Amino acid sequence: MKVPPGISANDFAEAIKQFEEAVGKEWVFTSDEDVAMYRDAYSPFMGEPDELVASAAVAPDGVEQVQKVVRIANHYKVPIYPVSTGKNLGYGGSAPVLSGSVVLDLKRMNRILEVNERNAFALVEPGVSYFDLYRYIQEKGLKLWVDVPDPGWGSPIGNALDRGGGYLMPQYRNHFDSHCGMEVVLANGEILRTGMGALPGAQTWQQYKSGFGPWIDGMFSQSNFGVVTKMGFWLMPEPDAYLSGTVVVPRHDDLIPLVNILNYLENTRVTNGMPDLGSPLLGIPMLSEFVARFDQGSTPFERPQDPELPAMIAKAGGEASPELDEYAQRKRIGYWNCKLSFYGAAKANAANWAFAKEKFSAIPGVKFEEGESYKLPLTPEQREKVHKPQFGIPSLSMFSIGARSAMNPEPASGHMWFSPIIPRTGEAIFEANRVFAQAAKEFRLPFLNFNLPSTYWERSFIFIFAFPVLRDVEANKKNRESFKRLIKVAADHGWGEYRTPPAFQDAIMNTYSFNNHALLHFHETVKDAIDPNGILSAGRYGIWPKHVREAKS
């Protein structure tokens, strides 16, 4: 059995014995076979001594048991790493940031404490998965939707604490933003409730976020300040109908007004689903087209077949080219397209789409394509045709992207995402492509073609580049190096990552360096005050306990 760093074998054995007394012997895992379950299947250190691994795992069944485990860990200074459902693939899985930590596996705490249809919220424990919550709502016949990420086996709490996102209306898509109230066990074993939850007998814990005084909820996301044992989430009342329509524009520079008008329509809630950008001319599918391709047997996305086109695209190199503009118009192929989604009353959706068309008509040559129109809930046949998360339905079908298929004949073993945030403008998309294409050429990275960002967040774009993780130590080393160089390139242009696997958390935190790293110093001050032994998730998001910082310096 691996022993956590800095702990004697005797102390660790004693701590394990006490964990067993606290939660039951069968819920403390120490065998190699059991502990291997907590390895990160997408680890970029696979096959290397630096792979981040747990020493053991302990699975409490309730908040009192969490308190006991935390107190024991604090006494013996054993580092522990809480996970909810532990499915954070692409961003670290359930492996701890400090190798040798004990994973605090909260999957057994899977109680749905309340779902309130009238006020559209839920209060859940960490082990509740999106599938669990969805099933509960379906079984009870409640008219509520959960905003789910692509993999439905994750949890509202784990996903929100890593600041993940989904696909419904903007006020639900950012999963941390759509939470309301939390319960947290601190490193000394004390319980804290945030927001209105601090008021004993509070009647609005899940209905008013900020409570009274400083609003501290954000400090428990992407951090290591506490173990979250309950969290509330606002749910989306089931809409009456869904409508989609696609805007198609003919020229390269039309992306600029396309984004400006889109922002106006989204910020005024004329369109309230997640916008979906693509380029028929460049062969970049919209997410909905991409997903549909996978669901229908993974056939490659069809690109315009004209042999002269690839040369023209290569020559333009992502820049405006009169030749390409002329080609797109002559062949009547859209340069860019953007699918808009509308949730609401059928009449309102139609009126909003009509208004959106009016606004986009300011772009000369714009065309509109009518999309799907559904009365909700979907029929079983309709469900099979759609990208399920866009209708609040959890699924795992996104994993087919990583499987062997016609579109992906030589799949990697996993991936790690480089995901910088850029401004929500067409100009920023062009600029980011220039910068990343140059970097990709220099570092020999696979994403040389023009890329379009995702629109999860309301006020910014996010680029998501998948770096492959391979069963090849040298290739992984090279990719890690390139990833780090890309972090620097992005930061030099004012673009920071929103989330990252443990391998890069220090490097990224290091780029958030305004005023001599004032923000990190603040985090460290808080960490030292509330977790002086540094037992909770040491190193998560670059926040290391004092003893580790001192040992490093």
Ligand SMILES: Cc1cc2nc3c(=O)[nH]c(=O)nc-3n(C[C@H](O)[C@H](O)[C@H](O)COP(=O)(O)OP(=O)(O)OC[C@H]3O[C@@H](n4cnc5c(N)ncnc54)[C@H](O)[C@@H]3O)c2cc1C
């Ligand atoms: C193909 C694919 C598609 C994906 N699509 C999406 C997507 O659409 N949207 C998206 O957001 N993500 C996506 N992901 C990333 C990831 O799989 C999900 O975000 C997933 O929900 C995270 O796992 P989880 O919910 O089990 O969280 P966990 O793994 O349980 O938690 C994540 C981290 O948060 C911390 N944490 C968790 N629970 C607690 C707690 N109770 N107290 C204190 N700290 C805690 C831990 O550090 C933990 O490592 C995708 C991944 C893949 C492979």
